[in-house]
Amino acid sequence: MGKEMTESTGGIDFEDEDASGVIKKFMFVNRKAPYGTIYALESLEVVLISAAFDQDVSLTFMDDGVYQIVKGQHTKAIDVKNFSPTYRALEGYDIEKLYVEKESLEQRGLTEADLLVDVQVMSSAEIAKIMSEQDVVISF
Amino acid sequence: MKFAIMINEGVYQHQSTDSAYQFVKAAIEKGHEVPRVFFYHDGVYNASSLTDPPKDDRNIVMRWAKLAKEHNIDMVVCVAAALRRGIKEENLAEGFRISGLGQLVEAGIQADRLVVFGD
Amino acid sequence: MLHIVNKSPFENRTLDSCLRVALNEPGAALLLIEDAVYAASKSGSFESAMKDALGKVKVYALWPDIEARGMQDRVIEGIKMVDYGGFVDLVAEHSNCQSWL
Numbered sequence: 001m002g003k004e005m006t007e008s009t010g011g012i013d014f015e016d017e018d019a020s021g022v023i024k025k026f027m028f029v030n031r032k033a034p035y036g037t038i039y040a041l042e043s044l045e046v047v048l049i050s051a052a053f054d055q056d057v058s059l060t061f062m063d064d065g066v067y068q069i070v071k072g073q074h075t076k077a078i079d080v081k082n083f084s085p086t087y088r089a090l091e092g093y094d095i096e097k098l099y100v101e102k103e104s105l106e107q108r109g110l111t112e113a114d115l116l117v118d119v120q121v122m123s124s125a126e127i128a129k130i131m132s133e134q135d136v137v138i139s140f
Numbered sequence: 141m142k143f144a145i146m147i148n149e150g151v152y153q154h155q156s157t158d159s160a161y162q163f164v165k166a167a168i169e170k171g172h173e174v175p176r177v178f179f180y181h182d183g184v185y186n187a188s189s190l191t192d193p194p195k196d197d198r199n200i201v202m203r204w205a206k207l208a209k210e211h212n213i214d215m216v217v218c219v220a221a222a223l224r225r226g227i228k229e230e231n232l233a234e235g236f237r238i239s240g241l242g243q244l245v246e247a248g249i250q251a252d253r254l255v256v257f258g259d
Numbered sequence: 260m261l262h263i264v265n266k267s268p269f270e271n272r273t274l275d276s277c278l279r280v281a282l283n284e285p286g287a288a289l290l291l292i293e294d295a296v297y298a299a300s301k302s303g304s305f306e307s308a309m310k311d312a313l314g315k316v317k318v319y320a321l322w323p324d325i326e327a328r329g330m331q332d333r334v335i336e337g338i339k340m341v342d343y344g345g346f347v348d349l350v351a352e353h354s355n356c357q358s359w360l
Contacts, residue, residue, distance in 0.1 A: 022249055029357065031276065039148075039360075042181055045220060049241040053249065063276050103279065128283035132260045136248040137357040139256050140148065140181070141351050148360065155293045159265070162323070166343035172351070253350050255263075256358040 024135035025056045030065035032140065034084070035075065040068045041083050043140040048086075051093035058097035058134075059090075060127060061119070062104045069100075071116045087117045101127050143167050144251035145177040146244060148258030150185030151200045152193065157186055160257040161203060168211050176214040176247040177204075179236075181258070184222040187215070187236035205235030216243045260284060261353040265293035265360075268305045274298055277359045278312055288317040290341070290349055296324045300333045313337045321346060 028047050034040040050057050061069060068087070075082040090098070098119040105111060105121065112121055122130070131137065145164060149156040164174050179186050191201050208215045215236045217227060222238055232238060248254045262281045268274040274295060281287045289312060291298055298305050299320045312318055313335075322340040325331060334340070341349065350356050 024249055026245070026248060031273075031360070038181065042221060046180075046241050046244065050245050052242065053245050055245070055249065062280075063272070101280075124279045125283040128280045128287075131280065131357060132284050132287070132355070134260075134355055134357075136254045137256075137260075137355060138146065138244075138248070138254070139258065139358050139360040143347075143350070156265070159292055162343045163346055167347045170344060170347055172347065253356060255350055255356060256360065258358065258360040259265075 026136045027134040028059045029139045030061050031063040033064040033067040039140040060099045062101040066104045069115045142173045142251040144247035144254040146256040147183040148181040150182040156257040178244040179217045184217045184227045187217045189233040201233045208235045261356040263290045263358045264295040267294040267297045273359050282315050291320040296320045299338045
């Protein structure tokens with residue numbers, strides 16, 4: 001039969017995978033800071049799984065979500081896994097569309113130079129346009 | 141139309157799962173299909189067989205199980221989120237199954253709309 | 260796009276962020292559910308933001324949540340009430356939707 005359904009395969013049997021060739025625009029919206037809650041970490045896990053499906057994936061970081069990709073995260077003292085390096089690995093999975101809302105950065109006194117990964121900084125109006133073009137928007 | 145639903149919060153703590161339930165019921169009443177409901181983050185607690193709410197209040201877990209059975213809804217609980225929170229086969233309520241995040245992405249691809257309920 | 264918000268604007272800034280984006284989009288609609296229905300209250304400090312939004316996008320509120328919270332007589336004019344069936348219709352009518360969490 002197919003491969004065993006496991007966590008790493010996302011619970012899908014690849015041999016039976018729907019090969020209809022449908023490509024949808026999936027946007028993952030991150031608005032929450034890391035570590036205070038689990039949403040940032042678990043959203044990244046969805047993003048990584050989505051890479052296996054050859055969809056048109058993008059990520060938007062807004063509001064406190066911009067803190068997920070800020071440089072210099074050291075979590076030893078809080079004894080919680082530091083998952084920020086994973087954002088740099090997204091490119092290796094062909095997930096390259098990372099959008100950051102300009103207003104969110106400015107409100108927080110941040111600039112693009114503070115971020116640990118290459119992003120496209122966009123105004124709210126530009127983000128609105130891209131969001132309106134998505135097929136599926138998943139928020140966490 | 142086919143609706144896929146994602147639920148990110150647990151039972152009683154947030155209204156999300158209640159809102160989702162009422163939405164799914166209404167969608168079915170209108171003749172739509174709801175092929176899958178995917179439970180993520182604390183949403184996995186919707187599948188706990190150990191919940192024991194007061195008798196004069198709604199039983200969220202059983203309500204979902206009943207609706208799923210009547211309308212052939214695939215109720216999927218994310219394995220990674222479930223393991224973190226202690227939801228396993230031995231305390232999984234009837235009507236739910238544990239599987240991977242791929243089921244969420246697949247639901248998004250195959251449905252006409254995906255609606256997320258969370259905090 | 261149908262923008263769905265479920266948090267009270269007096270408690271957190273999700274509705275502010277949603278409006279900052281959604282008001283740029285022609286044809287957008289906003290649906291207030293759960294605690295976000297408090298944003299539909301007349302005379303509250305959010306009234307002018309909501310009236311401004313009404314000038315640009317359609318605004319809906321989920322009636323069962325309004326009623327649950329005793330807000331029936333306080334809704335800003337122009338905000339349309341929908342039930343869960345109406346919620347379903349809104350999702351179906353818009354090509355996509357986003358829950359602002």
